[in-house]
Amino acid sequence: MTRPGSKLLPSLGILLVMGGLILLGWFAYLWFSPVPAPYEYHLVAEGDVRQFSELELDSWPDLALSKYEVQVAGIDKPVALAYLARRENDSPVLINWENRLSEQLISIDQKPSELSVLADAIAKHASPEAIILAWWDTSRQIKLLSERDTFFTSHLGEPLIIPESWRDQQEAIRAYENKFWQDTATQQEQDDFQRFSEALVATPEKGVAMLRELIGSPREAYLIVHVTDLYKLGLMQPDNFGIAYKSFPLTGNMHGLINHMKVYLKENNYETYTLQSLSDNEIRAYFLSDKASSQTLLAQMLPFTSNKPPLELEAAQLIYQHGGYWVYQIPSGQKQ
Numbered sequence: 001m002t003r004p005g006s007k008l009l010p011s012l013g014i015l016l017v018m019g020g021l022i023l024l025g026w027f028a029y030l031w032f033s034p035v036p037a038p039y040e041y042h043l044v045a046e047g048d049v050r051q052f053s054e055l056e057l058d059s060w061p062d063l064a065l066s067k068y069e070v071q072v073a074g075i076d077k078p079v080a081l082a083y084l085a086r087r088e089n090d091s092p093v094l095i096n097w098e099n100r101l102s103e104q105l106i107s108i109d110q111k112p113s114e115l116s117v118l119a120d121a122i123a124k125h126a127s128p129e130a131i132i133l134a135w136w137d138t139s140r141q142i143k144l145l146s147e148r149d150t151f152f153t154s155h156l157g158e159p160l161i162i163p164e165s166w167r168d169q170q171e172a173i174r175a176y177e178n179k180f181w182q183d184t185a186t187q188q189e190q191d192d193f194q195r196f197s198e199a200l201v202a203t204p205e206k207g208v209a210m211l212r213e214l215i216g217s218p219r220e221a222y223l224i225v226h227v228t229d230l231y232k233l234g235l236m237q238p239d240n241f242g243i244a245y246k247s248f249p250l251t252g253n254m255h256g257l258i259n260h261m262k263v264y265l266k267e268n269n270y271e272t273y274t275l276q277s278l279s280d281n282e283i284r285a286y287f288l289s290d291k292a293s294s295q296t297l298l299a300q301m302l303p304f305t306s307n308k309p310p311l312e313l314e315a316a317q318l319i320y321q322h323g324g325y326w327v328y329q330i331p332s333g334q335k336q
Contacts, residue, residue: 035169035171035172036172036176037169037172037173037175037176037177038072038073038166038169038172038173039070039071039072039079040070040071041068041069041070041071041082041180042068042069042070042071042078043066043067043068044067044068044069045066045067046064046065046066046067047065048061048063048064048065049061049063049065051065052065052067052083054112055083055095055096055112055116056112056113056116057085057095057112057116057145059116059120060085060145062087063085063086063087063144064085064086064087064088065083065084065085065095066083066084066092067081067082067083067084068081068082068083068084069081069082070082070105070106077100078100079099079100079101079105080097080098080099080100080101080105080106081097081098081100082094082096082097082106082107083095083096083097085144086144087144091155091181091182091184092181092182093140093141093144094107094137094140094141094181095112095115095141095144096112096115097109101163103163103164104161104163104231105161105162105163106161106162106177107137107161108161108228108231108232109278110226110228110276110278110323110324111277111278111279111323111324113323114322114323114324114325115141115145116145117322117323118142118224118320118322118323118325118327119141119142119145119146120145120146121320121322122142122146122148122222122327123145123146123147123148125320126146126148126220126222127220128148129219129220130148130149130219130220130221130222131148131149131150131151131215131219131220131221131222132148132149132150132151132221132222132223132224133150133151133152133196133211133214133215133221133222133223133224133330134150134152134223134224134225134226135152135225135226135229135232136152136154136155136156136158136193137155138224138226138229139151139152139153140152140153140154140155142224151192151196151214151215152189152192152193152196153189154183154184154185154186154189155177155178155181155182155183155184155185156183156185156189156190156193157174157177157178157181157183157185158190158193158236159232159235159236160173160174160177160235161232161235192214194236195210195214196211196214197233197236197237198210198237199211199214199297200225200229200233200237200241200296200297200298201233201237201240201241201296201297201298202296202297203295203296203297204296204297204300204301204313204314204315204316205314205315206297207296207297207315208297208315208316208330208331211223211330212330212331212332215330218332219332220329220332221329221330221332222319222327222328222329222330223301223316223327223328223329223330224325224326224327224328225298225301225302225325225326225328226324226325226326227274227275227276227286227302227324228276228324229298230243230245230274230286230288230298230299230302231243231245231286233298240292240293240296241293241296241298242288242289242290242293243286243287243288243289243293244268244270244286244287244289245284245285245286245287246264246284246285246287247278247282247283247284247285248260248261248282248283248284248285249281249282250280250281250282250283257283261273261285264285264287265287268287269289270287270288270289271287271288271289271290271291271293271294271306272287272288272294272304272305272306272307273285273286273287273288273304273305274286274302274303274304274305276324277323277324288304294306294307297315300313300315301313301316301318301326301328302326310326313328315331316328316329316330316331317329317331
C-alpha cells in the first residue's frame with residue numbers, strides 16, 4: 001500500500017536540488033562576472049590644438065586632441081575632465097586633468113602651461129642621446145611633446161588614485177583604466193617603476209646611485225620631478241613617506257596665508273611643507289609628516305621650508321625649474 005505523499009516527496013527533493021543548483025549558479029555568475037567601474041569616460045570633443053587653446057599646445061600642431069568627461073551615475077556634472085593627445089595610431093597620452101571632486105581621482109591637476117614650457121625647453125636643450133627619468137605619466141607626456149627618450153613609456157597606472165569610498169572597487173577600476181588607456185606595460189616595466197619609487201624615498205646619495213643603476217649605462221640622464229609626485233609617492237611608499245595636502249584660497253593676503261599654514265603645520269605635528277600653485281585663486285600645500293620623509297631624495301629636490309634650497313643639493317645638479325617642475329642632471333657615475 002502506497003502512503004499518501006510518497007510520490008510528492010521525491011518531486012520536492014528534485015525541485016529543491018534544482019533550486020539549489022540555480023542559486024549556486026547565480027552566485028557563481030555574480031562572483032566571476034566583472035563588476036563595472038563606478039565611473040565612465042565620455043568623449044565630448046575632438047580636434048587639434050586650435051580647438052583646445054586652454055592647453056597651450058600651439059607648438060605641437062600635429063597632435064590629435066580629445067576631451068572626455070568623467071561621469072558617475074547619479075551625479076549630474078562630471079567629476080573630472082580628461083584631455084588626451086596622440087599622434088596617428090599611437091596609444092593616447094593624458095595631457096591634462098581637471099579634478100572636480102574634493103578628493104583626488106586618477107590623476108592630480110596642475111597648470112597646463114607648466115608642461116608645455118617644460119617640454120619645449122627639453123626639446124631645445126636636452127641632447128637626442130639623453131634619457132629622461134620621471135614619473136611614468138610625466139614620462140609619457142615628455143616623450144610625446146619633446147620626442148626625447150624616456151625610461152618609462154607605458155601607462156603603468158600606479159599608484160591607483162581613488163576616493164576611499166571606492167576602495168572595494170579598485171580591481172574593476174584597474175581593469176577599466178587599462179582597457180581605456182590601451183595599457184601594454186610589461187612586468188619588467190612595473191618592477192623598474194617600483195625601484196624608481198624606492199630610489200625617491202632613499203637618501204639623496206643612495207637614491208641617485210639607484211637611479212643610475214636603473215638606467216644601466218653612463219649615458220646623459222636627467223630626472224624630472226613635480227611637486228604632485230609627493231602625493232603619488234606617498235601612496236606607493238606609505239611606510240617610507242608620510243604626506244598630506246590641503247588647498248587654500250588665495251585672497252591677496254599672502255602673509256596671513258603663510259601664518260595659517262604654519263598654524264595648520266603645528267596643529268597636525270607635521271615636519272615641513274611646500275606649495276603648488278593651482279590657479280590665480282587657489283594654492284595647495286603639501287605637508288611631510290616626519291623628519292625621515294623630509295630627508296628623502298624627492299623631498300630634498302623640492303623647496304620645503306625646513307630643507308636646504310634645491311640648488312645646494314650635492315647628489316644631483318639642478319639645471320632647470322619651471323612652476324612645479326624641477327629638472328636635475330644625474331651624474332654619470334664614472335670618475336673623471
